[in-house]
Amino acid sequence: MKNVAVLGVGMYRFGMWSDVSNATMAREAGMMALRDANLSFKDVQAAYAGYIFAPVMAGVRTMKEFGLTGLPVQHIENASATGSAAFREACLQVESGRYDVVMVLGFDKMTQMIASSGANTAPENMEDAILPAGFFALWATRRMHERDMKPAHLAKIAAKNFNNGALNPMSQRQAKETVTVEKVLASRMVAWPLTTMMSCPIGDGAACVIVGRADLAKRLQPGRPVVRVIASDLQTEKYAPGHLFVGPIVGPGQMSIDTSRAVYEQAGLGPKDMHLVQVHDAFAIEELEYYELLGLCQPGEAEACIERGDFELGGRVPVSTDGGLIARGHPGGPTGLAQIWETTLQLRGEAAKRQVEGARNGMCHMMGGGSVCVIHILQRQ
Amino acid sequence: MTESSRLRVPIKEGFFTVPDDPAEAPKFLCTKCQTCGEYFWPRRAICAKCLSEDTVSVECEGRGTLFSYTFVHMPLFGSTNLAHMDGYGVGQVDLPEGPRIQAPLAGKKDDFQIGQQLRAELDVMREEGSRDIVIFRFRPVENQA
Numbered sequence: 193m194k195n196v197a198v199l200g201v202g203m204y205r206f207g208m209w210s211d212v213s214n215a216t217m218a219r220e221a222g223m224m225a226l227r228d229a230n231l232s233f234k235d236v237q238a239a240y241a242g243y244i245f246a247p248v249m250a251g252v253r254t255m256k257e258f259g260l261t262g263l264p265v266q267h268i269e270n271a272s273a274t275g276s277a278a279f280r281e282a283c284l285q286v287e288s289g290r291y292d293v294v295m296v297l298g299f300d301k302m303t304q305m306i307a308s309s310g311a312n313t314a315p316e317n318m319e320d321a322i323l324p325a326g327f328f329a330l331w332a333t334r335r336m337h338e339r340d341m342k343p344a345h346l347a348k349i350a351a352k353n354f355n356n357g358a359l360n361p362m363s364q365r366q367a368k369e370t371v372t373v374e375k376v377l378a379s380r381m382v383a384w385p386l387t388t389m390m391s392c393p394i395g396d397g398a399a400c401v402i403v404g405r406a407d408l409a410k411r412l413q414p415g416r417p418v419v420r421v422i423a424s425d426l427q428t429e430k431y432a433p434g435h436l437f438v439g440p441i442v443g444p445g446q447m448s449i450d451t452s453r454a455v456y457e458q459a460g461l462g463p464k465d466m467h468l469v470q471v472h473d474a475f476a477i478e479e480l481e482y483y484e485l486l487g488l489c490q491p492g493e494a495e496a497c498i499e500r501g502d503f504e505l506g507g508r509v510p511v512s513t514d515g516g517l518i519a520r521g522h523p524g525g526p527t528g529l530a531q532i533w534e535t536t537l538q539l540r541g542e543a544a545k546r547q548v549e550g551a552r553n554g555m556c557h558m559m560g561g562g563s564v565c566v567i568h569i570l571q572r573q
Numbered sequence: 574m575t576e577s578s579r580l581r582v583p584i585k586e587g588f589f590t591v592p593d594d595p596a597e598a599p600k601f602l603c604t605k606c607q608t609c610g611e612y613f614w615p616r617r618a619i620c621a622k623c624l625s626e627d628t629v630s631v632e633c634e635g636r637g638t639l640f641s642y643t644f645v646h647m648p649l650f651g652s653t654n655l656a657h658m659d660g661y662g663v664g665q666v667d668l669p670e671g672p673r674i675q676a677p678l679a680g681k682k683d684d685f686q687i688g689q690q691l692r693a694e695l696d697v698m699r700e701e702g703s704r705d706i707v708i709f710r711f712r713p714v715e716n717q718a
Contacts, residue, residue: 318588330664333641333642384644434640
């Protein structure tokens with residue numbers, strides 16, 4: 193991907209904001225991103241809005257918060273990967289040369305969705321009777337059967353993400369003291385072996401990224417390193433025996449392997465060149481599996497790498513540096529954009545206490561409904 | 574018996590049979606591709622593997638092998654059956670014909686073992702007037718009710 197850069201990023205901290213509207217959260221995140229880019233809304237030529245739970249046309253309606261300039265607005269939904277998929281469309285538009293500056297806005301109010309679904313006691317689909325955490329727990333049980341994984345490995349990942357989140361002012365979960373493996377293991381069991389602290393929270397929030405031509409980035413913010421988007425790929429499932437058609441929430445691991453290979457090839461880089469990585473860690477078992485599926489370690493090595501601290505801040509390749517979905521939160525639409533926010537700050541050297549020293553290449557991986565995988569590689573120029 | 578005289582209705586049509594005899598295991602409503610031989614659950618018009626439209630509807634026996642399992646410590650969503658309030662097992666079950674099915678499991682966590690044989694049964698989720706709304710689940714064969 194040539195001449196595409198992140199011009200600005202903004203977030204409305206994820207949390208349980210039942211009395212704050214999507215419009216307010218989205219406006220604040222959007223204005224923050226515009227200020228960060230040194231741009232006005234008048235400069236935005238097109239916009240992509242991403243959300244999962246809001247009503248029809250919520251994107252166009254929310255964009256009116258910034259003013260009515262007549263710009264084209266499109267809606268993107270791809271479950272958890274909504275924000276990442278919307279970001280990809282903006283990058284493709286800039287790359288094509290049609291637009292120079294595109295806004296990507298993600299927002300969601302999961303608290304409202306939970307409140308409204310509680311009124312209906314009959315699941316719409318058969319698989320909805322089963323808690324999503326149950327499907328991810330099946331992955332963990334299988335791993336324990338095939339490899340030397342223990343619940344403590346999952347707890348160590350969760351503890352890392354909680355402690356990273358405590359260094360990020362935009363993280364939903366803010367641990368007051370260092371979270372230990374023991375504390376994670378002692379939290380309430382949800383679906384064996386996954387506990388509440390190994391699972392992401394529900395929440396509300398917004399995030400915004402301004403995408404534009406890389407040559408503009410230097411002109412708009414002369415004193416700041418330019419963060420380019422050098423690779424983007426989105427894939428859906430390929431059929432293989434044992435494929436799950438009902439309740440495909442986890443998704444085939446092969447999808448992450450194939451999508452990561454595609455972005456590595458586009459970028460002319462490999463997993464060893466990544467200085468930090470964000471993944472779809474809705475549950476700790478996911479992050480463990482993605483270490484291997486994204487090539488950050490060899491198959492079967494994840495447990496040893498976790499024990500060594502390879503993926504912690506200060507380790508070989510820090511993962512979920514902002515707290516990940518487990519601590520920073522996962523409202524839905526804005527989640528993938530929060531990964532871009534974090535990676536952009538890290539590559540600019542603006543990540544304060546959680547800064548990965550000398551970070552030049554960062555990868556953002558998201559899964560949506562177990563049926564789509566989106567990966568981007570960002571690079572400091 | 575009032576139990577057996579109640580009409581049993583599937584939680585969703587098109588996924589499994591509800592036999593007249595309550596002792597009989599439900600069957601899975603599957604599709605077989607006539608071109609490449611692959612089986613699918615649930616039914617579909619076009620083969621997901623070779624894209625052939627030459628597919629036929631078949632019923633697969635309600636039995637399989639446990640690929641993975643968990644125990645969820647929450648009530649089964651949409652169920653008013655008191656037996657579901659303390660949680661429920663969940664498994665991925667491989668039918669001998671190939672399809673992998675995710676479903677609730679009958680029993681407690683320590684009853685389950687990867688590789689064990691299971692048999693499908695119907696389980697009442699809630700009552701609606703004179704009808705019972707049923708979902709399928711699997712039970713370890715060594716532990717038949």
